[in-house]
């Protein structure tokens with residue numbers, strides 16, 4: 618009985634190790650993935666800005682852009698594990714001031730959530746206000762945590 622438990626224990630241990638291996642990424646790959654994701658967010662923000670600048674009254678079609686920014690904001694911290702500080706524009710403060718970095722990501726989530734709601738309600742005034750808060754949240758993280 619005890620041996621069976623030991624065998625099962627060892628098997629699950631190897632199983633876990635195998636699964637961890639399957640998702641292992643080279644740090645340089647992770648840096649490339651997050652940079653590509655950020656480029657998409659830049660494109661999203663550009664679409665949103667054009668919507669605001671054009672003073673369109675139809676903001677509902679931009680809900681998908683806002684949702685993409687919201688989803689992205691939630692995974693930002695996971696894309697900056699320790700060991701991904703080479704060949705990157707991320708500043709050392711991302712790791713030395715982790716709480717502040719995560720707060721900045723959460724700030725983007727809050728702003729993007731408001732933006733999603735404004736788009737869903739097709740409310741151009743609320744949309745413009747939330748767009749500004751969202752763009753401010755991007756810049757608010759870049760200043761302390763991203764190299765120029």
Ligand code: HEC
Nearest residue numbers: 652655656658659662705706707721722725755758762763
């Ligand atoms: C919590 C912090 C944080 C927030 C919020 C944030 N960024 Fe960034 N951003 C970074 C960091 C750090 C980098 C550098 C990543 C790297 O080089 O590894 C970066 C890089 C970028 C890049 C450059 C990508 C490249 O390599 O060419 C763009 C574009 C960008 N962000 C756009 C945005 C936009 C748009 C938003 C808001 C919707 C945003 N970011 C919100 C931290 C943040």
